[in-house]
Amino acid sequence: MAISASQVMELRRKTNAGMMDCKKALTEAEGDLDLAEEILRKKGIAKAGKKADRVAAEGTINAAVSADGKTAVLVEVSCETDFVAKNDNFQNFASEITQLALDCDGADNNVEAFLASQHPSGDSIEEVVKAKIAEVGENIVIRNVARFQTSEAGSLTSYLHMGGKVGVLVELVGDSVAVIDNDAVRTLAKDITLHIAAINPQGIAREDIPAEEVEKERAILADSDEVKSKPEQIRDKIVDGKINKFFAQICLLEQGFVKDPDTTVGKLVETTGKAAGGSLTVKRFVRFAVGG
Template sequence: MITAATVKELRDKTNAGMMDCKKVLNETNGDIEAAIKLLRERGIVKAASKSDRAATEGIITSRVASDSKSGVLLEINCETDFVSRNENFQAFVAEVADAVASSKAADLDAALEVQKGDINVGDYVKTKVLELGENIQFRKYVRFDAAPGGVVVSYIHMGGKVGVLLEVGTTKEETASQDAFKELIKDLTLHIAAAAPKGLSRADIPAEVADAEKEIYRARLAESGKPANIIENILVGQMNKFFAESCFLEQGFVKDDKVTINKLVEETGKSLGDTITVTRFVRFGLGE
């Protein structure tokens, strides 16, 4: 029997109508993930993006070294918006950020072991749980150390709801001090925050993710009655569109969608007499 709670969960994840949700849940014997896929195949709902999920509260923050050769991005969560806006909690997040940024911690496990006074960061987080009366979690952490010629930059949006860490490479030392380069890397972080690319290039999109999208497109086209050979031709265009929307370098720039990010980077490099490359990025969305 399909419960009301299961129907509500599916509606919360897809925004589909109640009757549609009940129907697909009955068809999939209550399997939420299978029901979501079925709704998408029927064109009733688009893929649920991470930004649509209910987010836990907290703060995303960053620290970048003065020489821009390294940087960290981290997320610390709490239960309520009230606590996230509390000066005590905000000061605590800043202290943790300063501690891990000054260390060489490469990942979250290492960051939790960084010493903060007489205890490590992990135990320091636990003391805040007792003090604030909420479940506090140091949930995500990443560190970038730039390759030779590289620059690390960060951007925090919406007061700590979204954070970006980006590494960009150059071949000329003087490029990093040029205004055009500074404007470029600022624009790139703003774009990542707004567009939420799934990967840098097609190589970063897992094959299973791309294959799942392709099967959803194929199912929709098959329902329309199109011949198999026509469907395969259409799928090529559909998948190119999927990659153009998902891959950072292929996305249209948010300030001018007629220009791809790849083209923007290339043209800026030419204007500076350099070859600029986007090495890597990470984007945190609160609670994602």
């Protein structure tokens, strides 16, 4: 039977065994997670009461950008306690991991592929993490990895908030190199990362919001006492208006800019692009929050 990546990651989380060992055990157990764990324990690969069972709810988020500015990463490394999270040993390890992710093509939003990649020591990143767990005495998890690469007419900007408790990475793309190579555009990019850190949008535009989520919100609004108290012939228009407000709350381009709520982020992007001699687009962003 086919073993999914999510099954492998769940068994790895429970046992701290290597991914190939987990996949072999799951294949032998025909996908039975408990039986696969038992197989690993019998082989001495997994131990009861291991540190990997413990919740890693603290940690840090780091960012790194390549020398040419065209590749950037955001990495969340988690541990169990705030004490370890603030320790130089852990912070240095998180910085090392982030630099390795910057050079790893497989790290593009794929923790599993990154863990399987090779550390300069010759071991896998996963094995290096295991060694650090044994050293510090706490569970350590590389929880999230995002790696962006952009074009010549693109820019990548990162921001770390609250000492690495929140991290943001944004890609802006202009219709020419001249547009993106502009001081006002660079300032805008930094401002957008600050906005995302503070407001936490769920998508760039309306099309990024899952249709089922919109329909669920529409159904809730339609069934609300406020709407049902209105004449039936105007209820749909009232719901449409409320859905527009819903989008304005969660879509980046429709949100009021955090530094000037009277101006939307979309309008700010448009006017800044025009002032720079062309057009500007927010292509993508990612936001990590420790333990989130």
